[in-house]
Amino acid sequence: MNKLQSKTAALVFNLLNKGHERSIKIKKNILESILIKGGSVLVSLVMVPLTIDYINPSRYGIWLTISSVVAWVSFFDIGLTQGLRNKFAQAKAAGDDDRAQVYVSTAYALLGLIFCVVWLLFLVVSPFLNWSTILGITANMRAEVSTLAVIVFTYFCIQFVLKIITTILIADQSPSKAALIDFLGQVLSLVFIVVLIRMADSSLILLGIALCLSPLVILLGANFFLFAGKYQKYRPKISKVNFSYSKDLLNLGLFFFVIQIAFIIQYQTANFIIAQNFNTEDVVSYNIVFKYFGVLEMVSIIFVAPFWSASTEAFMKGDIPWIKSSIKHYNTLNILLALTSIIMLLLSSKVYELWLGKGIVDINFQLSLWGFLFFNVSIFSGKYVEFLNGISALRLQFFASLISPFVYIISALVLIKYFHVGVHAVFIAAIVANFNGFILAPLQYFQIIERNKRGIWAK
Template identity: 45%
Template sequence: MNFSLALKGFLNQGNARTLAAKKNVIGSFMVKIISMAISFVIVPLTINFINPTQYGIWLTLTSMVGWVSLFDVGLTQGLRNKFAEALAKHDIHLARIYVSTTYFYISILFTAVWAVLVVANSFVDWSSIINVPIVMDSEIRMLTSIIITYFCLQFIFQIIKTILISDQKSAKASFIDLIGQSSSLLIIWLLTVFTEGSLIFLGLGIGVMPVLVLIIANVYLFSTSYKKFVPNFKLVQKKYRNKLMGLGLKFFMLQLAAMIQYSSSLFLIARYFTPVDVTAYNIAFKYFLILQGVFMIILSPLWSSSTDAYFSGDYDWIIRAVKKYLLILIPFVFIGLVMLFFADQFYDFWLGKGVVNIDYKISIFSFLFFLSGMFASIFVNVINGIGALKIQFYVSIVTSMGFIALALVFILVFDLGVWSIILASIISNVYGYLIAPIQLYKILVVRNINSIWFK
């Protein structure tokens, strides 16, 4: 009873913005725990359905096709800020214009992208690009077409999740993902029972259900709680597209930098090492992603809450929030060290002893990568919410190119292992853990609105 009263008191303490953040954190936490459990079940199930080499091929292809997200040109991220800004000003009509405009242009963009990529795919020599036997070329070409199709459909229909997150309902967005993920798990399990290992079946099993869930979520939400924001072709306006892209193009560049790092990492490993090494890298990545995943649940309301607080002039709320998140980060450091110490034992328990051999250095640098990323995300989320992206924009141009150069130097000149690619990523993320804290101090404390820090 005392715990129940304490929890109720915690949930009801604070202003409306803080209360919404607390409820989303708790809701997202419950959903994310289940989601992470499913993710950990899917990996060994998938590897057993195919094999470690094919799983490495799957990871490489999905990361490369993931580059289609760049054709979003920042529209959905622009919507996230502009929708929250319109709600903060109680302008429902403007919010609906932003929603309608985003759906219209994203649909056109990704339909065109799908057509071009499916045609181009038939001319690509995949066996030489990702270092696999030529006999697999036709299978990989078909798999790539499947991946391209469901990626493009996802980017159209997942706009509804951006709306939910912007409206400080990130728990609902996470729940949509959970339903799609659970459906994929069921399909993969059925495949292991009734079919032989196949990359084509895997692609269909993982891709179809999440897209179907997103379509259902769009129909349901726009028929009920978000009916007043339902997209309308008559509300599509080019000038609002430009407003979305004005902010969105900066997000696009930041998204490009992140894509270069992750996708290029898998490609470099497949190219200069082996597909099995891609699997080893991804296993360590997923293991330490647990740490960041839990932290990001707690952090998830900060972006949209910062947008609301900033445009409401409540700078002190943002400062208090940042300090609280820095304190919350401390126990994650110690938990991460424990995870690192028991990493090898966990891999054997998770996948089976000897199924995939993972260099301990990969685990060490994966831990450092996520630790530095969690620290950086506190400051970057606030800055993204405020929309002061100019410095981050220019730094990302340099660091994204610098990452590839640094990784190639480590591999080709110093003959270092897979772990060196993670080290190159850590060094390249200098904006988040070094420059962003300085920028946020300048914005919230110094408050010289004419300086570059505010732009």
């Protein structure tokens, strides 16, 4: 047995340490991410029934919807963190640590100022917002939901600044460490939920505090720990803030900003559209399917996430064969995930019952089917979009993002109101609106890598 274990360990070691240095780094990140993301999936699966049990399905639907609506605050990021990701990776690849530190310091200063102003404006506007009308809930919940909205909004503002550290980790081709920060936040949230169930009555306010405070505690700790250690030379300093560098971040960030808006509209408005046209319990059904098949995308992201910053380095150094080889490996992964998703679809009703309990949430097969199709399209698109993001070839994606949110909303509302399609209309609309991912992005990759075209394709 010891001999077998030794051989297995040697095989794994050779596999991880064989190949291009860039590939070795990716493989190690993938292995670490599989372990961390596996833990994240387990925590997420445990948290859903516990949270529903604590506040009931309808109130859980309110929590999901208000979180989605308030998440629109990320608009004010204006793509800065994504711009930082590419600029930091480029500066580090060029060995210019001083410029990298200036980018980091400037990003913290800009986002800190932006979200401080946004938060103060929300505090002024919040008393005038009628959340009972916005969410389609009873008037007697207005005060409770208004307080919850302030808690969630405050959380989003703070975490957008603190999450710059995860952007730096990802830019440094260490996405597994960024995933670890998110995982620890989830674990702490789970601990708080268990404590609430044992010690407190059902309360949306307490739930909001528990789920918002946990990630902030972990993020704050990560900032102090990493900037005192591994990333000390990139530590943000007031003396290193240079707003003239913000032009570099904002020029690239503008493209990411518009793309980010399209992403948020397509994914965060789904809960709102369902709540307005159906009810908050249907929001829960949609989110259960999203989480279930989202496990596949999580697996895909584990493998694809390092490709963004690795592509930045490879393309800068003209290593086209490595890029082609990586895409071939990702295509193989897509096929394996598609086969897995078919099995998941066939077993979906049984899994929901085992996961949540019999009769807790009603999910029809059509909703699962369209969730299955949506995630397979999204996974196929991912590798091409990550590559194009890495080389900052964003113009086509930018123009597509100007159109896709309108395509999404119009498609969803037309399907619901005129064709009387159920909740799965939001999945159908999301597939249609993702025309950049499954048409334009693969075409753009082909033109740049296979045909060596530049011009509009590489801008």
